[in-house]
Structures are given as C-alpha cells and as structure tokens.
Amino acid sequence: MWTLIGRDGKPHLSAEPGTIGGHRGGRLYGRLDCRTALQALARGGYVKSRVFFRDEPTAIAAGYRPCAVCMPLEYAKWKTAIAR
Numbered sequence: 001m002w003t004l005i006g007r008d009g010k011p012h013l014s015a016e017p018g019t020i021g022g023h024r025g026g027r028l029y030g031r032l033d034c035r036t037a038l039q040a041l042a043r044g045g046y047v048k049s050r051v052f053f054r055d056e057p058t059a060i061a062a063g064y065r066p067c068a069v070c071m072p073l074e075y076a077k078w079k080t081a082i083a084r
C-alpha cells in the first residue's frame, strides 16, 4: 500500500503507487524524477515533506502548483491562470 494525498489534501492509503511527487511545505508537485526534487532529497530534509499523488488533477485539486523545473508548460499555464 502507498500513502497518497487525495483531492481533499489529506493522506490516504492506495493500492496503486502515485505518478506525481510533491512537496508538502512548498505546495509543489512535479515528476517523480524531477531534478530539483532529487537534489533536495539527496541533501536530506525533503524526505519528511515528500508526498505523492495518483495523478496531476488530484494534485491540483489538493491545492498544489506545478514545478517550474520539470513541468514548465504546466507551470506557465498555472501562472497565466492565477494572473487573471
């Protein structure tokens, strides 16, 4: 079982692993192989804040925003959306 963050922003158990990673403190989501996330994980400290989502819509519903490094297109869309 995996612990994933649901659309309500709360953790729940899932039989399927997540496809999207995130940072609880920064309210960021991104690819599991995100360069900056892996660097932060390697430095330590990130591990406690690491969360996972089933997919991108779930991360958005939970109030997270896309990572500018590994999801530049999604990030640009998000920035445009909040600028309105």
Ligand SMILES: [Zn+2]
Pocket (backbone or CB within 6 Å): 029, 030, 031, 034, 035, 036, 037, 067, 068, 069, 070, 071
């Ligand atoms: Zn990223």
